[in-house]
Amino acid sequence: xxxxxxxxxxxxxxxxxxxxxxxxxxxxxxxxxxxxxxxxxxxxxxxxxxxxxxxxxxxxxxxxxxxxxxxxxxxxxxxxxxxxxxxxxxxxxxxxxxxxxxxxxxxxxxxxxxxxxxxxxxxxxxxxxxxxxxxxxxxxxxxxxxxxxxxxxxxxxxxxxxxxxxxxxxxxxxxxxxxxxxxxxxxxxxxxxxxxxxxxxxxxxxxxxxxxxxxxxxxxxxxxxxxxxxxxxxxxxxxxxxxxxxxxxxxxxxxxxxxxxxxxxxxxxxxxxxxxxxxxxxxxxxxxxxxxxxxxxxxxxxxxxxxxxxxxxxx
Amino acid sequence: xxxxxxxxxxxxxxxxxxxxxxxxxxxxxxxxxxxxxxxxxxxxxxxxxxxxxxxxxxxxxxxxxxxxxxxxxxxxxxxxxxxxxxxxxxxxxxxxxxxxxxxxxxxxxxxxxxxxxxxxxxxxxxxxxxxxxxxxxxxxxxxxxxxxxxxxxxxxxxxxxxxxxxxxxxxxxxxxxxxxxxxxxxxxxxxxxxxxxxxxxxxxxxxxxxxxxxxxxxxxxxxxxxxxxxxxxxxxxxxxxxxxxxxxxxxxxxxxxxxxxxxxxxxxxxxxxxxxxxxxxxxxxxxxxxxxxxxxxxxxxxxxxxxxxxxxxxx
Numbered sequence: 001x002x003x004x005x006x007x008x009x010x011x012x013x014x015x016x017x018x019x020x021x022x023x024x025x026x027x028x029x030x031x032x033x034x035x036x037x038x039x040x041x042x043x044x045x046x047x048x049x050x051x052x053x054x055x056x057x058x059x060x061x062x063x064x065x066x067x068x069x070x071x072x073x074x075x076x077x078x079x080x081x082x083x084x085x086x087x088x089x090x091x092x093x094x095x096x097x098x099x100x101x102x103x104x105x106x107x108x109x110x111x112x113x114x115x116x117x118x119x120x121x122x123x124x125x126x127x128x129x130x131x132x133x134x135x136x137x138x139x140x141x142x143x144x145x146x147x148x149x150x151x152x153x154x155x156x157x158x159x160x161x162x163x164x165x166x167x168x169x170x171x172x173x174x175x176x177x178x179x180x181x182x183x184x185x186x187x188x189x190x191x192x193x194x195x196x197x198x199x200x201x202x203x204x205x206x207x208x209x210x211x212x213x214x215x216x217x218x219x220x221x222x223x224x225x226x227x228x229x230x231x232x233x234x235x236x237x238x239x240x241x242x243x244x245x246x247x248x249x250x251x252x253x254x255x256x257x258x259x260x261x262x263x264x265x266x267x268x269x270x271x272x273x274x275x276x277x278x279x280x281x282x283x284x285x286x287x288x289x290x291x292x293x294x295x296x297x298x299x300x301x302x303x304x305x306x307x308x309x310x311x312x313x314x315x
Numbered sequence: 316x317x318x319x320x321x322x323x324x325x326x327x328x329x330x331x332x333x334x335x336x337x338x339x340x341x342x343x344x345x346x347x348x349x350x351x352x353x354x355x356x357x358x359x360x361x362x363x364x365x366x367x368x369x370x371x372x373x374x375x376x377x378x379x380x381x382x383x384x385x386x387x388x389x390x391x392x393x394x395x396x397x398x399x400x401x402x403x404x405x406x407x408x409x410x411x412x413x414x415x416x417x418x419x420x421x422x423x424x425x426x427x428x429x430x431x432x433x434x435x436x437x438x439x440x441x442x443x444x445x446x447x448x449x450x451x452x453x454x455x456x457x458x459x460x461x462x463x464x465x466x467x468x469x470x471x472x473x474x475x476x477x478x479x480x481x482x483x484x485x486x487x488x489x490x491x492x493x494x495x496x497x498x499x500x501x502x503x504x505x506x507x508x509x510x511x512x513x514x515x516x517x518x519x520x521x522x523x524x525x526x527x528x529x530x531x532x533x534x535x536x537x538x539x540x541x542x543x544x545x546x547x548x549x550x551x552x553x554x555x556x557x558x559x560x561x562x563x564x565x566x567x568x569x570x571x572x573x574x575x576x577x578x579x580x581x582x583x584x585x586x587x588x589x590x591x592x593x594x595x596x597x598x599x600x601x602x603x604x605x606x607x608x609x610x611x612x613x614x615x616x617x618x619x620x621x622x623x624x625x626x627x628x629x630x
Contacts (some may be wrong), residue, residue, distance in 0.1 A: 075532050075533055078532035078533065081533070083538070084538060087533075087538075089536060124455070127446060136536075137532060187541050190516065194509065194512035197508065197509035198518070201506060203509060217451045218393065218402075219395060222396075222402045223402075226502050226505055228505070247565045251505070288555055
């Protein structure tokens with residue numbers, strides 16, 4: 001699927017100075033990232049903010065208005081780098097944006113070496129303007145690094161999640177922390193449905209029997225179920241929870257959701273999901289529980305931690 | 316889900332003297348099997364066939380009209396037998412129909428010992444009337460066993476598949492071979508969608524990394540995809556193929572199907588699946604190919620054997 005969206009709404013979250021780019025594509029294509037990076041970098045370059053007037057930069061620009069020093073921290077793909085021309089998230093392929101960044105007059109340094117005082121990243125901390133990284137091999141941005149990074153303006157996650165950034169220190173320093181909101185929602189919803197089926201149908205022990213050349217049907221069958229007819233509840237019906245409910249619809253399950261607010265009545269009708277105001281009440285009804293909430297201070301130590309993500313009753 | 320169907324249409328396939336019971340439930344519950352067994356055994360007991368007039372019995376009844384000797388061959392569940400009260404397909408639970416069969420005056424012998432000249436099954440071959448077995452631990456019914464089984468009338472598969480029966484010898488001997496048609500179609504469709512997601516999203520190598528405590532993102536990511544936007548084709552759009560297409564619908568794939576006939580226009584509209592008259596033409600377009608055909612002499616050595624079940628292109 002090609003992202004053919006032409007507009008990228010930008011949402012500024014004032015509290016943490018994190019702003020998020022919404023793109024309509026589910027996969028983080030090079031094109032999408034290029035568009036996001038382009039918006040972000042252009043926003044930094046313009047002192048009169050124009051249409052991005054909600055973005056306030058509290059650091060003055062130390063470099064020339066045109067050329068920025070951009071550092072990308074990605075995992076090494078080694079022998080896998082050349083196996084798939086569309087596999088761009090590695091240090092070798094560097095998101096596929098080198099040519100474009102350099103054509104815009106920027107310097108683009110890419111490394112996977114990100115830990116310890118003598119790592120490659122550390123050398124560039126004092127004069128980089130932009131740091132791009134990914135959630136699975138993140139460049140940790142501590143208060144100490146932020147202090148050293150006198151030119152730093154933008155911390156960009158090529159994906160979702162800014163846990164690797166000390167957000168308080170970043171806000172205090174006036175940095176912009178951005179991620180590509182929505183870029184992984186379809187991937188997560190698909191992954192959730194896959195894992196529900198794997199657990200309900202007891203796939204892994206069966207797969208292991210095949211590998212070992214065993215044939216113990218009872219060992220698998222005694223806890224293998226159809227998903228059909230089961231009660232599945234999602235705690236949280238935001239962007240991911242809704243996509244999961246849509247994908248569950250043809251499985252003929254009893255679908256429930258708990259959230260602070262009821263969802264759009266049209267989507268409720270479309271998915272057949274029923275709103276459950278009381279979380280504990282919903283959990284007691286469920287064969288399968290999926291948690292689709294952000295991890296925040298409010299949700300971190302909640303009673304949900306005592307539940308396993310997927311629980312299947314003996315019915 | 317409880318099977319609340321009240322009628323069980325019986326289809327007689329004259330050629331092989333196989334008749335099939337259609338039940339509406341997707342899971343082979345004890346209740347469903349009891350109903351199927353009940354119909355089958357009642358049909359055998361009535362010399363004037365009544366509503367089951369299409370069933371012709373060419374063997375005379377050697378036992379009293381009431382009591383039959385019924386042998387069930389199932390796998391031993393051992394330590395798993397008691398873990399789930401609804402897990403009935405084992406020798407220990409014997410499909411949960413012992414009490415009912417005995418209350419009807421039948422003798423019910425159950426064993427897992429089914430191979431070789433001295434096995435438990437062999438002892439009962441000469442005088443059993445009904446043999447019930449399951450696909451994953453089948454009692455093989457050879458021409459030799461059929462010759463010895465002078466009282467045998469009904470061979471019943473608690474599930475789908477009669478490959479374990481020498482059908483020519485059974486037809487020549489006038490035996491009825493029955494299975495529970497439709498009992499596994501939802502299970503198979505769910506399993507197919509699970510396996511598509513597992514292969515497209517590259518689940519197994521990721522799972523193995525977790526087990527081994529490894530963290531090689533590139534090794535997984537270089538061939539992990541979203542299903543969204545992919546072209547999925549089913550070769551065969553019968554009962555299972557249709558259920559698969561329905562379940563694929565919300566994944567926003569390009570759905571294709573090849574069959575001898577076009578499906579119902581309403582279902583075509585509902586699933587958005589496009590008919591492909593030319594099989595080779597369809598295969599060339601697909602990222603994922605699923606085979607939903609019966610294995611017959613006509614399909615056994617077809618060109619489909621050169622394809623893997625699931626193939627994912629590098630797009």
